[in-house]
Amino acid sequence: MALYNDQGIVLRSYSFGEADKVVILLSPNRGKLRTVAKGVRKTKSRFGGRLETLTHVDLVLYEGKNLDMITQVSIIEAFPSVREDLDRVVAAGTMIEVADVVAQEEEPARRLFLLLQRGLRALDDSGTHPDLVTAYLLKAAEIVGVAPALSHCAGCGAKEALSRFSFAEGGVLCDRCRTPGSYALRPGVIDYLAILAGADLSALPDPDAAMSGEAMGISRRFMEYHLERKLDSMELIDV
Ligand SMILES: [Zn+2]
Numbered sequence: 001m002a003l004y005n006d007q008g009i010v011l012r013s014y015s016f017g018e019a020d021k022v023v024i025l026l027s028p029n030r031g032k033l034r035t036v037a038k039g040v041r042k043t044k045s046r047f048g049g050r051l052e053t054l055t056h057v058d059l060v061l062y063e064g065k066n067l068d069m070i071t072q073v074s075i076i077e078a079f080p081s082v083r084e085d086l087d088r089v090v091a092a093g094t095m096i097e098v099a100d101v102v103a104q105e106e107e108p109a110r111r112l113f114l115l116l117q118r119g120l121r122a123l124d125d126s127g128t129h130p131d132l133v134t135a136y137l138l139k140a141a142e143i144v145g146v147a148p149a150l151s152h153c154a155g156c157g158a159k160e161a162l163s164r165f166s167f168a169e170g171g172v173l174c175d176r177c178r179t180p181g182s183y184a185l186r187p188g189v190i191d192y193l194a195i196l197a198g199a200d201l202s203a204l205p206d207p208d209a210a211m212s213g214e215a216m217g218i219s220r221r222f223m224e225y226h227l228e229r230k231l232d233s234m235e236l237i238d239v
Pocket residue numbers: 153154155156157158173174175176177178
């Protein structure tokens with residue numbers, strides 16, 4: 001009998017059979033963890049309420065053939081304020097979605113886990129900073145190895161005349177390397193993105209309303225380009 005301990009943040013869950021739920025978590029130790037919680041949709045379930053999306057839980061699992069079975073759950077952190085506000089729910093939805101797409105099964109994901117935990121904590125503590133999701137996306141890109149070049153040309157390495165941004169080339173381009181499909185950027189946006197990429201999620205600099213929208217658009221589309229899928233944060237998570 002193989003029982004083991006692990007922890008994770010619940011990414012999503014769905015109904016399974018008559019009364020069970022499949023619960024997908026991000027574990028720092030095992031990456032994406034697919035589990036089953038038996039009987040949790042019955043009213044007398046002991047721990048159904050502890051397995052909602054976003055919740056960071058400590059688990060005891062029983063190793064199964066396909067899905068490991070949750071036998072005990074305790075809440076480590078529930079991020080209650082995130083659930084009370086629509087903007088926070090939307091922001092958390094994007095964070096969760098990116099973590100879900102990027103994480104692999106049976107591949108430790110310590111940095112990704114910590115990023116998600118810090119992102120949810122920042123949302124829970126201080127609400128939606130306009131640049132929080134942007135900073136999260138840039139850090140997630142770095143973790144998966146596709147960090148955009150922001151301080152030098154992605155083509156030749158030059159540090160000057162950086163005027164364009166290309167999703168395909170992986171960051172900013174100088175005047176000489178600019179490609180037909182690259183975007184002209186508002187002056188200052190690149191520096192703004194570079195600061196966000198290096199900032200602590202819980203201590204982001206004061207937002208600049210003139211930059212936030214474009215910075216978000218670029219980082220979001222950059223991530224979509226590299227993940228080869230749309231991010232539907234408007235699809236609200238069920239909390
Ligand atoms: Zn260049």
